[in-house]
Amino acid sequence: MISVPRLAAENLLxxxxxxxxxLLTEISNETVIAERYLAEGTQGxxxxxxxxxxxxxxxxxxxxxxxxxxxxxxxxxxxxxxxPPSSRFLWPEEIVVSPDRAGFGYYMPYREPRFCDFDFxxxxxIKPSQRALANAGLQTAEGYLRLHAPGLCYIDxxxxxxxxxxxxxxxxxxxxxxxxxxxxxxxxxxxxTDGFMAPEIVQGQAYPNRQSDLWSLAVLLFWAFVKNHPxxxxxxxxxxxxxxxxxxxxxxxxxxFIFDPNDASNAxxxxxxxxxxxxxxxxxxxxxxxxxxxxxxxxxxxQQRVYENEWVEAMAQLRDCVSACPGCAAENFYDDTQxxxxxxxxxxxxxxxxxxxxxxxxxLEEGAALYPHHLDPTRIADSSAAIARVVRHSDDHPEVLGxxxxxxxxWHVTLPDGEHRTVNPGECVRVYPRVQITFATATADxx
Amino acid sequence: xxxxxANRPGEVTGPRRDVHFIWILDASTSMQGEKIQSLxxxxxxxxxxxxxxxxxxxxxxxxxxxxxxxxxxxxxxADPVPLAEFQWRxxxxxxxxxxxxxxxxxxxxxDKLDAARRYFPPALLxxxxxxxxxxxxxxxxxxxxxxxNKLGATATRLAVAIGSDVGPDGMECLNRFINNPDIKPIExxxxxxxxxxxxxxxxxxxxxxxxxxxxxxAKILAEAxxxxxxxxxxxxxxxxxx
Numbered sequence: 251m252i253s254v255p256r257l258a259a260e261n262l263l264x265x266x267x268x269x270x271x272x273l274l275t276e277i278s279n280e281t282v283i284a285e286r287y288l289a290e291g292t293q294g295x296x297x298x299x300x301x302x303x304x305x306x307x308x309x310x311x312x313x314x315x316x317x318x319x320x321x322x323x324x325x326x327x328x329x330x331x332x333x334p335p336s337s338r339f340l341w342p343e344e345i346v347v348s349p350d351r352a353g354f355g356y357y358m359p360y361r362e363p364r365f366c367d368f369d370f371x372x373x374x375x376i377k378p379s380q381r382a383l384a385n386a387g388l389q390t391a392e393g394y395l396r397l398h399a400p401g402l403c404y405i406d407x408x409x410x411x412x413x414x415x416x417x418x419x420x421x422x423x424x425x426x427x428x429x430x431x432x433x434x435x436x437x438x439x440x441x442x443t444d445g446f447m448a449p450e451i452v453q454g455q456a457y458p459n460r461q462s463d464l465w466s467l468a469v470l471l472f473w474a475f476v477k478n479h480p481x482x483x484x485x486x487x488x489x490x491x492x493x494x495x496x497x498x499x500x501x502x503x504x505x506x507f508i509f510d511p512n513d514a515s516n517a518x519x520x521x522x523x524x525x526x527x528x529x530x531x532x533x534x535x536x537x538x539x540x541x542x543x544x545x546x547x548x549x550x551x552x553q554q555r556v557y558e559n560e561w562v563e564a565m566a567q568l569r570d571c572v573s574a575c576p577g578c579a580a581e582n583f584y585d586d587t588q589x590x591x592x593x594x595x596x597x598x599x600x601x602x603x604x605x606x607x608x609x610x611x612x613x614l615e616e617g618a619a620l621y622p623h624h625l626d627p628t629r630i631a632d633s634s635a636a637i638a639r640v641v642r643h644s645d646d647h648p649e650v651l652g653x654x655x656x657x658x659x660x661w662h663v664t665l666p667d668g669e670h671r672t673v674n675p676g677e678c679v680r681v682y683p684r685v686q687i688t689f690a691t692a693t694a695d696x697x
Numbered sequence: 698x699x700x701x702x703a704n705r706p707g708e709v710t711g712p713r714r715d716v717h718f719i720w721i722l723d724a725s726t727s728m729q730g731e732k733i734q735s736l737x738x739x740x741x742x743x744x745x746x747x748x749x750x751x752x753x754x755x756x757x758x759x760x761x762x763x764x765x766x767x768x769x770x771x772x773x774x775a776d777p778v779p780l781a782e783f784q785w786r787x788x789x790x791x792x793x794x795x796x797x798x799x800x801x802x803x804x805x806x807x808d809k810l811d812a813a814r815r816y817f818p819p820a821l822l823x824x825x826x827x828x829x830x831x832x833x834x835x836x837x838x839x840x841x842x843x844x845x846n847k848l849g850a851t852a853t854r855l856a857v858a859i860g861s862d863v864g865p866d867g868m869e870c871l872n873r874f875i876n877n878p879d880i881k882p883i884e885x886x887x888x889x890x891x892x893x894x895x896x897x898x899x900x901x902x903x904x905x906x907x908x909x910x911x912x913x914x915a916k917i918l919a920e921a922x923x924x925x926x927x928x929x930x931x932x933x934x935x936x937x938x939x
Contacts, residue, residue, distance in 0.1 A: 523711070
């Protein structure tokens with residue numbers, strides 16, 4: 251009798267590794283103990299594990315995936331032999347195997363609980379400040395810069411593979427097992443994550459590569475800041491029931507930017523794209539220009555997409571101009587080219603206290619910071635730690651702010667009345683107009 | 698999940714579409730006793746799982762209904778209820794298995810929905826312990842109507858077969874209902890596994906409907922069947938093989 255297709259419940263509910271399963275690292279022959287099942291994806295299962303006294307995470311591949319992705323083991327071995335591009339990557343350290351079953355996986359560093367997937371930002375379950383988001387955007391773009399520089403590509407940039415600490419914006423780039431040499435072609439079996447795949451990938455016209463990584467990075471940033479997919483507007487709205495075929499068409503052959511200045515056919519629809527209509531205008535022109543390029547010429551010409559370092563600089567500049575409305579506390583972005591109103595309450599905004607340097611203007615509010623590239627014109631923006639922070643003087647006078655010297659050298663300050671002061675490392679200079687600060691390599695005025 | 702509060706008063710959400718999630722539950726005589734009670738428990742325990750998925754997909758406005766079928770077909774919840782407000786109420790069993798009639802009633806409901814609203818594919822989750830007792834012609838007609846209905850055709854259709862009495866004919870009906878070679882009906886013989894199974898299947902149905910372009914959730918269901926026989930569950934104590 252021919253058996254009718256069915257799926258036994260046990261096959262759906264099982265995990266592949268039993269609690270306490272002992273695995274062995276392939277090269278160094280160390281024992282890794284899989285302690286607790288954490289999650290499941292299309293490719294494999296994730297387990298909390300220990301190696302010696304160290305907490306790590308194991309990804310154990312499903313047999314079906316191993317069969318499908320024939321280049322997986324070789325690719326993983328090559329990746330684990332390379333050093334991670336930076337400490338922000340949760341990189342495969344070594345392949346692990348089991349003494350009593352076929353198959354393999356790998357272990358990677360444990361992701362601290364303070365990090366959560368970008369998915370939570372996009373679904374608005376967590377709401378980082380604009381400052382933290384700008385930090386996250388900067389670190390993510392810089393991470394991909396470091397990955398692409400030696401000729402690699404990530405292939406699956408998506409909100410599920412990047413995590414951030416919502417307070418600081420620190421990021422961790424996870425799931426690095428798809429990493430491959432750029433331009434190698436179809437050795438990875440994964441094409442990306444729906445919603446993030448570049449139009450040429452969706453249409454099967456190209457293999458994932460650095461250029462498609464850049465598309466996905468732009469989508470992630472747009473979604474995080476504007477809270478709407480860049481291609482989701484009138485064309486999507488007009489679909490009564492949005493099916494898989496519709497989404498593939500709108501992400502592929504019919505891809506059109508919702509804010510294309512030359513094509514309003516996919517413009518946002520009031521009542522459907524309210525987030526896009528609300529948030530797009532609040533960002534400074536220099537950011538909107540990058541998004542526009544990414545999703546207009548960037549649709550058809552992958553070589554014209556926004557590059558990693560362009561995003562790094564834009565995110566750093568965005569971070570510098572975050573400015574809270576004195577009335578409703580909504581985060582606005584200071585723009586010195588025109589009078590401004592708060593995007594949330596409509597109150598006119600006077601120019602905020604800010605530090606003016608030869609190459610940058612930084613709004614001085616609580617949480618703002620100076621970075622090495624501000625003071626050294628030979629440096630480009632990067633994710634280096636702050637060297638000076640704006641702090642509150644005391645709880646009694648929260649409106650009194652100081653700029654704390656976190657550099658290794660003293661600052662020489664000229665006060666409005668002409669008095670000179672030295673501000674040593676650890677000390678603060680009061681944020682007050684017409685104060686002039688002389689740093690080791692630059693002089694700045696507080697306006 | 699806690700996070701730094703954004704200074705963004707008056708949070709505005711992105712695009713939203715309705716997802717109609719409909720449980721279609723067998724309440725025939727053979728379901729009486731442990732099976733219906735286990736099913737009651739299982740559906741109730743799936744609701745928090747649905748809420749968790751819905752939280753990750755704010756673009757999906759999930760509306761829930763429950764249809765039970767025996768000799769007659771009856772809406773346990775008459776009008777679609779927003780998931781946040783949905784409360785499961787235990788159902789009782791007794792009667793025939795008018796599955797085809799249930800499909801017709803689902804179609805009637807789908808046809809009533811406001812054409813001006815925006816939708817994701819509905820999620821239809823069918824649970825049965827046997828085979829339909831409708832006249833074959835009526836069943837075929839009703840199933841055809843569902844599979845050609847505007848919303849029904851696009852729907853995510855999953856099926857759970859409880860117990861060992863479904864038989865090849867019953868299983869064939871479920872495959873025809875699912876109408877997708879990559880997705881098979883799920884057979885559960887151990888009632889203790891039903892709650893966990895219902896969580897996984899309900900979650901999958903909602904995931905697939907809320908992200909129609911993303912094949913990942915459907916792949917989890919499709920690929921599970923191909924795995925080897927060495928199976929461990931984290932809950933059960935199994936003999937350790939050294």
